[in-house]
Amino acid sequence: xxxxxxxxxxxxxxxxxxxxxxxxxxxxxxxxxxxxxxxxxxxxxxxxxxxxxxxxxxxxxxxxxxxxxxxxxxxxxxxxxxxxxxxxxxxxxxxxxxxxxxxxxxxxxxxxxxxxx
Amino acid sequence: xxxxxxxxxxxxxxxxxxxxxxxxxxxxxxxxxxxxxxxxxxxxxxxxxxxxxxxxxxxxxxxxxxxxxxxxxxxxxxxxxxxxxxxxxxxxxxxxxxxxxxxxxxxxxxxx
Numbered sequence: 001x002x003x004x005x006x007x008x009x010x011x012x013x014x015x016x017x018x019x020x021x022x023x024x025x026x027x028x029x030x031x032x033x034x035x036x037x038x039x040x041x042x043x044x045x046x047x048x049x050x051x052x053x054x055x056x057x058x059x060x061x062x063x064x065x066x067x068x069x070x071x072x073x074x075x076x077x078x079x080x081x082x083x084x085x086x087x088x089x090x091x092x093x094x095x096x097x098x099x100x101x102x103x104x105x106x107x108x109x110x111x112x113x114x115x116x117x
Numbered sequence: 118x119x120x121x122x123x124x125x126x127x128x129x130x131x132x133x134x135x136x137x138x139x140x141x142x143x144x145x146x147x148x149x150x151x152x153x154x155x156x157x158x159x160x161x162x163x164x165x166x167x168x169x170x171x172x173x174x175x176x177x178x179x180x181x182x183x184x185x186x187x188x189x190x191x192x193x194x195x196x197x198x199x200x201x202x203x204x205x206x207x208x209x210x211x212x213x214x215x216x217x218x219x220x221x222x223x224x225x226x227x228x229x
Contacts, residue, residue: 032216034216034217034218036220041223042222042223043207043220043221043222043223044160044207044220045220046217046218046219049216049217051216089159089160091160091218093216102148102165102167102173103148103150103211103216103218104150104162104165104175105160105162105218106162107159107160107161108159109157109158109159110159
């Protein structure tokens with residue numbers, strides 16, 4: 001899950017294991033969610049997204065699950081590899097009735113994933 | 118890389134000096150954003166633009182201004198830099214027809 005303060009949640013896994021990274025979002029009016037991966041010294045890289053009218057979406061080796069009842073988002077990475085080691089962020093976009101959010105995202109603080117060979 | 122170039126990539130400046138960061142994109146995207154990233158706070162929106170000369174404030178806009186005089190460039194200016202503005206700054210873009218926001222590689226700013 002997301003943390004408050006300076007210390008990010010961490011997840012350590014062995015190469016080949018499946019990883020599950022969790023995120024609790026704050027706004028029940030959010031209509032769109034994204035997962036990003038950020039390697040040290042680089043910008044956030046898009047992984048996968050999901051709209052609020054879906055509860056599951058699959059990509060290559062990744063699956064995002066959305067539970068709107070409890071405002072929870074998870075990212076599952078299959079057969080985790082050392083190259084998956086990074087900080088993972090979830091982000092949400094609020095919908096605005098009668099207007100537009102202009103795509104503005106609100107980010108969680110991230111989870112550090114470490115994959116051991 | 119979504120065609121985003123940030124400059125400078127690294128800068129050290131003194132308190133009280135003006136600083137301008139540039140975001141340049143080559144794919145004619147309408148929406149552009151400036152975020153800052155700090156330990157304990159994640160990514161926070163500073164300003165955004167929804168077209169040439171159309172800009173608005175984000176959640177942490179105090180001490181920053183922006184300009185967008187042409188589609189490809191979005192400038193972030195710190196009029197008088199303070200130590201609290203030491204951070205990593207990310208520019209981002211979104212296509213008009215899409216939802217996904219893509220980020221640049223970041224500009225590391227240190228105010229001493």
